[in-house]
Amino acid sequence: MAETKPKPHYLQHRDRQRAKFAEHGADPMADYELLELFLFNSIPRRDVKPIAKDLLVHFGNLAEVCAAPLHRLIEIKGIGEKTAIDLKLLHAASVRMGRESLLGRPVLSSWTALLDYCRSAMQFEPVEQFRVLFLDRKNRLIADEVLGRGTIDRAPVYPREIIKRALALESTAIILAHNHPSGDPTPSHSDIVMTKEVVAAAKAMNVVVHDHLIIGRENIASFKTLGLM
DSSP, X not given: OOXXXXXXXXXXXXXXXXXXXXXXXXXXXXXXXXXXXXXXXXXXXXXXXXXXXXXXXXXXSHHHHHHSOHHHHTTSTTOOHHHHHHHHHHHHHHHHHHHHTTBTSBGGGSHHHHHHHHHHHHTTOSSOEEEEEXXXXXXXXXXXXEEEEOSSSOOOOXXXXXXXXXXXXXXXXXXXXXXXXXXXXXXXXXXXXXXHHHHHHHHHTTOEEEEXXXXXXXXXXXXXXXXXX
């Protein structure tokens, strides 16, 4: 009678990790364990714990793993294109859910949620991205659009195009946001000049600019809080 081969050790480990998550949720689990759980579906026949740990060592944390460019993810041993795309989908879904949680809500009274959304959407972008959040008369978010993408230190922004888009959406107020890939959210001279130009153009068309947020790696700078507008 042929002997039954024992199951690979990682299959029992997977069962234990799934049971742990089902019973206790994510809070008691380390980042690498949560990443393992996700990788179980992308990489079905391999021990993924070393891969999860390598990803975290290489990129720093879960958010940076999922926000990393596709070509950098596949540089990690054990990560193929399919798995890299799955990780990017996780990031995209997270950003989408953050935006949907804000749509139709008064943004000024949901400021923490707004900052969390901007951080997840832009914190690890490798080049500058200029985003405008368009609000209605009750300061509810009606649209969120990227109106400029650029280089590592500059994104082309045209005040006239921002106001033109606001009018098309019948938006009466906007919030500006862009990231600094360097990680330092300190406003540059060009940031300050551009913001003044947008505020002036908006005022002429009765559109209010509530704030301009600069997203860094760790912190967010607010022009309003800094007294720059």
